[in-house]
Amino acid sequence: MAGIYIHIPFCSKRCTYCDFYTEVAPDLIPDLVKHLVKEINIRKDYLKNETISTIYFGGGTPSILSREQFSEILDGIFAVYTVEENAEITFEANPDDLTVDFFDSIKYLPFNRISIGIQSFDDNDLKRINRRHTADQAIKAVKNAQNAGFDNISIDLIYGLPLQSIEDWEKQLDIALSLNIQHVSAYGLTYEEGTALWKQREKGLVKPIIDETMNEMYLLLVKKMKEKGFEAYEISNFALDGFRSKHNSSYWKQNSYLGIGPSAHSYDLVSRQWNVASIKAYIAALENNTPYFEKEELTLYDRYNDYVMVSLRTSDGLDFDFLSSEFGQNLASYFLDNIRIYIENNSVIQSDGKYSLTPQGIMISNQILIQLIKV
Numbered sequence: 001m002a003g004i005y006i007h008i009p010f011c012s013k014r015c016t017y018c019d020f021y022t023e024v025a026p027d028l029i030p031d032l033v034k035h036l037v038k039e040i041n042i043r044k045d046y047l048k049n050e051t052i053s054t055i056y057f058g059g060g061t062p063s064i065l066s067r068e069q070f071s072e073i074l075d076g077i078f079a080v081y082t083v084e085e086n087a088e089i090t091f092e093a094n095p096d097d098l099t100v101d102f103f104d105s106i107k108y109l110p111f112n113r114i115s116i117g118i119q120s121f122d123d124n125d126l127k128r129i130n131r132r133h134t135a136d137q138a139i140k141a142v143k144n145a146q147n148a149g150f151d152n153i154s155i156d157l158i159y160g161l162p163l164q165s166i167e168d169w170e171k172q173l174d175i176a177l178s179l180n181i182q183h184v185s186a187y188g189l190t191y192e193e194g195t196a197l198w199k200q201r202e203k204g205l206v207k208p209i210i211d212e213t214m215n216e217m218y219l220l221l222v223k224k225m226k227e228k229g230f231e232a233y234e235i236s237n238f239a240l241d242g243f244r245s246k247h248n249s250s251y252w253k254q255n256s257y258l259g260i261g262p263s264a265h266s267y268d269l270v271s272r273q274w275n276v277a278s279i280k281a282y283i284a285a286l287e288n289n290t291p292y293f294e295k296e297e298l299t300l301y302d303r304y305n306d307y308v309m310v311s312l313r314t315s316d317g318l319d320f321d322f323l324s325s326e327f328g329q330n331l332a333s334y335f336l337d338n339i340r341i342y343i344e345n346n347s348v349i350q351s352d353g354k355y356s357l358t359p360q361g362i363m364i365s366n367q368i369l370i371q372l373i374k375v
C-alpha cells in the first residue's frame with residue numbers, strides 16, 4: 001500500500017500566508033506536464049512494486065490543468081504502476097476554477113475526491129489574505145462539485161486570520177457545516193518567515209491573534225465538528241465516518257510514497273528525498289539527466305522522531321508495541337520515561353497501548369514533542 005503525490009506548482013496569484021513552492025507561470029504548464037510524466041517513468045521502481053492505493057494532485061493549483069493535462073499524467077501513472085481498483089484519487093482545487101464547465105470537462109477522469117481551498121467564507125478575510133475567489137464562489141464550487149457527483153468533498157479553512165473574532169470563526173464553521181461536505185481540514189494561521197503576511201506583521205500592518213484566542217478557536221472547532229458527527233482523526237483533520245483522507249492517513253501510518261514534480265518529497269521507509277523547488281531547474285535536470293533531487297538516509301532516531309511526532313497527533317494514536325518492535329527497547333523506555341508526566345497532567349491519553357494527545361495536550365503539543373524526540 002503506497003501513495004503517489006503530484007505537485008502542480010502553479011498559482012494565478014500568491015496568497016499572503018503561503019510558503020509552499022509555487023510560481024505564477026502558466027506558460028510553463030505544458031512543458032512541466034511532459035516532464036512530470038518523464039519523472040514518473042524514471043522512478044517506476046521507487047515503490048518496489050507496491051500497489052498504489054492513493055493518488056493526490058496537490059499544489060499550487062491542480063485545478064488549473066486541462067482535462068488533457070490531467071489525463072496525460074494519470075495515463076503516465078497507470079502505465080507503470082498497479083493502481084488499486086478503489087484507489088482514492090484526489091485533486092486540490094481553487095473555488096473559482098470549479099465551474100459547471102470544469103466538472104463537465106473532467107467527468108471521465110477517475111477522480112473520486114476533491115479538496116477545495118476555501119479558507120474563509122468572508123469576503124473581507126479573503127481580500128486581506130489575497131485569495132482570488134469570493135465567498136459566493138466558494139459555496140457555488142461545493143454545490144457544483146456535488147451536482148457533478150462528488151460525494152467525498154473536503155474543504156480547507158484557516159482560523160486566526162487578522163481581525164477575526166471568535167464569533168466570526170463560529171460563523172465560518174456554521175457555513176461550512178451547512179454545505180453537506182464530508183471532510184474539513186482546519187489550520188491555525190501561522191506567520192511563516194519570508195511570506196507577505198510575515199512582512200506585513202514586521203511592518204505592524206497586521207496583528208496576530210493572541211494564543212488564548214487561537215486556543216479558544218481550536219476548541220470551538222473541535223466542539224462544533226463533534227456536534228455534527230465529524231471525528232477529529234488528526235489535530236487539523238475532521239471526517240464523517242468512512243471519509244478520512246486515505247492519502248494523508250497513509251503518511252501518518254508511515255507508508256511509503258512517491259512525490260513527483262518540483263519540490264515534491266518522497267519516502268521509502270529508509271530515506272527521504274526532495275525535488276528541486278524550481279520548475280525551470282527541474283525541467284532542465286530531467287532534460288540533461290542530471291540530479292533534480294536531494295536525498296538523506298534516515299537514522300533510527302530520525303524514524304523514531306517522525307513516528308512519534310506524527311502518530312501522537314492522530315486519534316488512532318501512537319502504537320507502543322509498534323514503537324518497541326520497530327525502534328527497540330532503549331527508545332521505548334525513553335518514550336515511557338518522558339510521556340509519564342503528560343499522562344498525569346491529562347495532556348496525553350493512554351488506552352490499550354495507544355497514546356494520543358488530548359485537546360489540552362494539543363495546546364502544548366510543541367512542548368510535549370520536544371520532550372519526546374531524540375537527538
Ligand code: SF4
Binds near residue numbers: 011018
Ligand atoms: S492558492 Fe494555495 S498554493 Fe497558491 S499561493 Fe494560495 S495557498 Fe499557496
